[in-house]
Amino acid sequence: MALGFIGTGEITKAVVIGLSTVAGDKPDIILSPRNGQIAGELAARFANVTVAASNQAVIDAADMLFLALRPLGAGEILKTLTFRAGQHVVSFMATYDVAAIRALVAPADTVTLVTPLPAVAFHGGPTPIYPPDDEIVAMFSPLGTAVAVETPEEYQALCVATSTLAGAFAYYETIADWLEAKNVPADKARAFSGAVFYALAATAKNAPHLNFSELTLESATKGGTNEQVVKLLKERGVYNALNDGMDAIWERFENAKK
Ligand SMILES: NC(=O)c1ccc[n+]([C@@H]2O[C@H](COP(=O)([O-])OP(=O)(O)OC[C@H]3O[C@@H](n4cnc5c(N)ncnc54)[C@H](OP(=O)(O)O)[C@@H]3O)[C@@H](O)[C@H]2O)c1
CATH class of the missing domain: 3.40.50.720 (NAD(P)-binding Rossmann-like Domain)
Incomplete structure (x- = not known):
């Protein structure tokens, strides 16, 4: 063919x-x-x-x-x-x-x-x-x-989710930039932040039976540093902003159909 x-x-x-x-x-x-x-x-x-x-x-x-x-x-x-x-x-x-x-x-x-x-x-x-x-x-x-x-709505939702890629890179950029600000050389900051990104992707891929809430809990030891950071990100509305961003792209798709 x-x-x-x-x-x-x-x-x-x-x-x-x-x-x-x-x-x-x-x-x-x-x-x-x-x-x-x-x-x-x-x-x-x-x-x-x-x-x-x-x-x-x-x-x-x-x-x-x-x-x-x-x-x-x-x-x-x-x-x-x-x-x-x-x-x-x-x-x-x-x-x-x-x-x-x-x-x-x-x-x-x-x-x-x-x-x-x-x-x-x-x-x-x-x-x-x-x-x-x-x-x-x-x-x-x-x-x-x-x-x-099975439905056009599900398809549109998946297309909306593809709008979050640049935001995800910017998250790891923030980590790399912070490392550099602490005098870690740029190449090592890039390598380290990238390695964290790949490790998380591999962890999620290797554990398809765990949902993201379970993976988050697994990574956030009670009283530990990960728990502290995720709590602060939630309090500061980082994840609400991500949700709002996807809602805005959904609206953009809806308006494009009119
Ligand atoms: N990029 C992505 O990640 C991605 C992912 C999924 C879906 N899409 C969608 O796929 C479509 C293409 O995206 P893209 O990123 O590949 O865009 P792109 O790089 O701008 O490619 C569009 C191509 O169409 C060519 N073209 C322009 N007029 C044409 C004509 N009359 N006849 C035949 N070809 C013509 C352009 O040639 P010239 O360069 O000579 O103008 C260009 O090579 C878009 O609708 C986009 O929304 C993109």
């Missing part, structure tokens, strides 16, 4: 690298010519990747199409293209719901919404999928963790 990508930017690059480096057979991938530099680099790097002459040539040659255009103006671009019945269209564009994509790609009949994160390139990306589709789950599972959900 040939996979076609319309819009060869950062997320297409990550997905194509991920799909082209899985174990076993690699899918045939056809890229739209824009962005020329990224498309050219991917085709030069992977034998299973080619660049088509136009967006329409991608659609004509592929069975499954991935839409990875910037949301603004994507509708106008897609209206100029002709899809065919039997094609499966996968949209990465978060602000378009299934009905909106379906209207743009008819008579293509199957539409799936997917929000991969750049970490799919090294097979470490969590990927929300809606509606559940066995083929798409099988494709994205080797690229990290595919999470297929």
Whole structure:
């Protein structure tokens, strides 16, 4: 089966690298010519990747199409293209719901919404999928963790949760900066704060039976330093602010639909 990508930017690059480096057979991938530099680099790097002459040539040659255009103006671009019945269209564009994509790609009949994160390139990306589709789950599972959900609301909630990544990095930046302020050299502060980040991720991954509340309790020895810091963060409203941030992004998504 040939996979076609319309819009060869950062997320297409990550997905194509991920799909082209899985174990076993690699899918045939056809890229739209824009962005020329990224498309050219991917085709030069992977034998299973080619660049088509136009967006329409991608659609004509592929069975499954991935839409990875910037949301603004994507509708106008897609209206100029002709899809065919039997094609499966996968949209990465978060602000378009299934009905909106379906209207743009008819008579293509199957539409799936997917929000991969750049970490799919090294097979470490969590990927929300809606509606559940066995083929798409099988494709994205080797690229990290595919999470297929049953309702548009659940999908939107997962997409909102992906807005917290920069905030999480900034948390570890604060630790590294604090270490530097205490005269720990910058490279050691970066290495140490990063190692704490990786250790926590590995701890959570290795204990899927524990929820985050249990992991928090396990890390906060009674009367200990972790308990003191988490109590202060709660009192100062750090986690309420994170919640408010996600509520604000939910509202932004709702307003984008109007
Ligand atoms: N980046 C992420 O982490 C991520 C994750 C999940 C979903 N998404 C969604 O995926 C979509 C793409 O995001 P992105 O970060 O990959 O954006 P991006 O890097 O800006 O890529 C968009 C690509 O579309 C190309 N393009 C512009 N006009 C085109 C046309 N008429 N025909 C074909 N291609 C055209 C652009 O080429 P030029 O460079 O030449 O303008 C660019 O390479 C967005 O809707 C975004 O919300 C992104």
